[in-house]
Amino acid sequence: MYQYLALTSVGIEPLLADELTNLGAQTVVQKPEGVYFQGDLSLGYHVCLWSRLASRVMLKLGEGSCGNKDELYKSAMSVEWSEHFQSENTFAIDFVGKSEEIRNSQFGGLTVKDAVVDHFRDRGLIRPSVDKTATDITFQARLLKGEVCFYLDFSGRSLFRRGYRKDSGAAPLKENLAAALVTRSGWLTDTSKPLVDPMCGSGTLLIEAVSMAFKQAPSLNKKQWGFSYWQGHDDELYQAQLLDAKQKTASFKPDHDIKVFGLDLDSRVLKTAQQNARLANFAHHIDFQCTDASKMTNRYEQAGTILFNPPYGERIGDLPELVETFAALGQVFKQQFADWRVAVFTASTELLSLLKLASFKRYKLKNGPLDCQLALYNLDEKQLSKGGSSGEQAFAEQDSAFANRLKKNIKQLKKWVKKEEIACYRVYDADIPEYNAAIDIYNDHLVIQEYAAPANIPEDKTAKRIQEVIYWAPKVLGIETSKVSLKMRRKQKGSNQYQRVATEQRTMIVEEYGAKLIVNIWDYLDTGLFLDHRKTRQIVASKARNKNVLNLFAYTGSVSLQVALHGASAVTTVDMSNTYLNWAKENFALNNLDGNQYEFVQADCLQWLKQAKDNFDLIFIDPPTFSNSKRMDNTFDVQRDHVAVITDALNCLSEGGEIIFTNNKRNFKMDFDQIETLGLVAKNISDQTRDMDFKRNVHIHNSWSIKRK
Known part of the structure; x- marks a missing residue:
């Protein structure tokens, strides 16, 4: 009698235990790490061929104490490794678990590997080679509560791979997880x-x-x-099990037609699904249709099951469309799918509330690293009585304080936008604290930035409010949901101010007072253009004609671009990031600006400024509030260090020159005593630099004109 361990994804263990029992396993015990069972060698082959829910099947070879490295080595040496594989076979060791003495898997794996090769050497046998990429046989050591068990990876990795899926979508489900979801949905009780x-x-x-x-x-x-x-492999026994499995598979004939239906909005992904169905020999049993889920109709002859796994997790760019889709789906289900079962599997559990349905059961599972839920709904008479006439039932417009405020804002901004011919502007900035987001328009696109909610607000309330923002913003502003970009903005402690949030690598061109600028509203928290500094850029540009201008902490060079277009004699653009400096160069090229008078310097601005030898007539400084970039020698705090920066800038400021100093630190306080000691006068020009769309937010930035007395 062999002892086995079947591994699977979190949440599937109860189903796997039932499956193993039905397959004939004995002494089935479900534990957090997997499902243990016993059986002969024939059962092991049988489980490998028939299990849908296991990801790997392991066969136990030995066990021992593992209090430290020496005990681990001794326990590994107690296994007769040469009885399990030959010297000419390559092998690999997987190590799972850790303790105070065995702190990482690599250390544990190396210790076991040493014991394996020493075992062969001590018996006068050739030392086997380790190969983790093209290995013949794999073993696993599992450390748990001071004990270690050694297993043969009996099935081999990725038992869940069936072989029919040559291509997949952006976030595919593993086949064993898909099988678990089908089982939990209840459809298998009547596949007709x-x-x-x-x-x-x-x-x-x-x-x-x-x-x-x-x-x-x-x-x-x-x-x-x-x-x-x-x-220990018995090929004759395995072949018998294989033949039996083939015969049972070929001979089973259901007493009814089996037909399932797949819908998807993406025609390219649908072609992949059709290809996979053909490879699985099920093309005749699956009807695929390219359509929007929110527009699905009940074209089926009897009530059945709706089961789906919407995009979620890292695919946050899909969320604006999903919010609208889910709000509409709840109504579609109620209006057209009476007596059906609905099963939704998602990591974005806050989306489920948009269906306006009451689940009768929820299962917690994992999809890779993501915590997910499978929610089950019965569309019975009680559920249908909660219905409404449209998708907007999920968010009643007349009751939405956010929608009403946004309408009011856009009405106030309309004439100004038209008069100024502004393509990029802010229409909402956490005007109502409960709806903690900023909303910007870039041409015909929308950027929604969700700010972190206060800790005292429950997550479910925060999620519902941002859903309301996502739902109403494109509707009120007349923008397609496919042109909405959603970003999560968190306070950055001890990190750089610019963070990549996606890898779309898309850009668009916007115009600002005659300047063409490249923006990216998809990949970064910041788009490449700080909208609150629109007026600041014009003020600096108005002072730049025939002057030598320095732009420090230049980001994508929008200030440099404006001063160049306004006739600056020379422009030096300095930033630590090559990415943003190259972006600045592209902005210049887009506006046909070229020449030796435009210099771009990749450097730590603070260090570069200390060594600067040129004299500049106009210096623009817009430092981060805080930074501890790896490229910097020390941390930077704008409140603490602003006088030091201004002092260094003064050393390269020409007589009669001017420093425009700005930052985004809330409640920043200029050190007037130190400024006066330097023989300077600092004038607060913040009110002049805030344009109409930022008038409400007096803390968005503060700006100063600094000159010698």
Whole structure:
């Protein structure tokens, strides 16, 4: 009798325990790390061929104490490794777990590896080679509560891979997780009823569902097994199990038609799903249709199950469209799918409230590193009585303080925007504290920046409010949801002010008072253009004609660009980031500005300023509030260090020159005593530098004109 351990994803363990029992396993014990069971070698092969829910099946070889490295080594030496594989076979060791003495998996794995090769050497055998990429046989050591167990990776890695999925969408489900979701949805109790996935992606849920309905052995086509080079492998016994699995799979004929339906808005992904269905030999049983989930209609002859896994997690760019879709889906379900079962699997559980349905069961699972839930709903008479006439029922416009405020704001800004011919501007900036977001328009696109909510506000309330913002902003402003970019802005403690949030690598061109500028509203928290400094740029530019101008902490060079266009004789642009400096160069090239009078310097601005030898007539300084970039020798705090920066700037300021100093620190206080000691006069020009769309936010930035007395 062998002892086995079946591994799977978090949340699937109860289903896996039931599956193993049904497959004939004995002494089945479910634990957090997996499901333990016993059986003979024939059962091990049987489980490998038939389990849909396991990701790996391990066979126990030995165990021992593991209080420290020496005990681990001794325990590993107690295993007769040469009875399990031969010297000419390559091997690998996976180590799972840690303790105070064994602090990382690499250390534990090396210790076990040393014991394995020493075992062969002590018996006068050739030392086997380690190969983690093309290994013949893999072992796993699992450390738990001071004890270590050694296993043969019996099935081999990725047991969940069926072989039909050549391509997948952006965030595919593993096949064993898909099988678990199908099981939990309840559809398998009557597979004559329709199963619909309105966001089917690459089709994994549907393909798994059909395969389960046809009672197929999922791993019939697996070519590489973990036991292939194991010396205890009985190929005759395995071939018998394989033949039996093939015969049972081929002979099963359901007594009813099985038809499932996949919908997706992305025609390219749908082609992938169709290809995967063909490879799985289920193309005739899956009906794919390219359509928007929120526009789905009940074209099915009887009530069934709707099961889907919407985009979520890192795919946050999809959220604006998902909010609108979910708000509409709740109404579609109520109006057209009476008596159906709905099952939604998502990490963005706050979206579920938009359905306006009451779930009767929720299961917690993991999809990779993401905490997820599978929510089940029965569209019975009680649910349908909560209905409404449109998707807007989820957020009643007349009751939305946010929607009303946004309408008021855009009405006030309309004439000003038209008169100034401004393409990029702010329409809302946390005007109502409960709706803690900033909303900017860039041409015909919308950027919603969600600020971190105060700690005393529950997460579910925060999520509902941002959903309301996402839902109403594009509607009130007349912008397509596909042109909405959502960003999460957090206070950056001890880090750089610019953070990458996506990798779309898309840009767009906007215009500001005759200047063309490249912005990226998708990839970074900041877009490449600080809208609150629009007026500041014009004030600096108006002073620049025939002057030598220095722009420090230049970011993407928008100030440099404006002064160059306004006739500066020379412009020096300094920033630590090559990314943003290259962006500044592209802005200049876009405006046909070229020549030796435009210099771009990649350097730590603070250090560069101390060594600057040129004299500048106009110096613009817009430092971060705080920075401890790895490229800097020390940290920088604008409140603490602003006098030092101004002192260094003074050394390269020409007679009669001017420093424009600005920053975004709330409640910043200029040290007038120190400034006076330097023989300078600092004049607060903050009110002059705030344009109409930032009049409300007096703390958005503060600006100073500094000159010699």
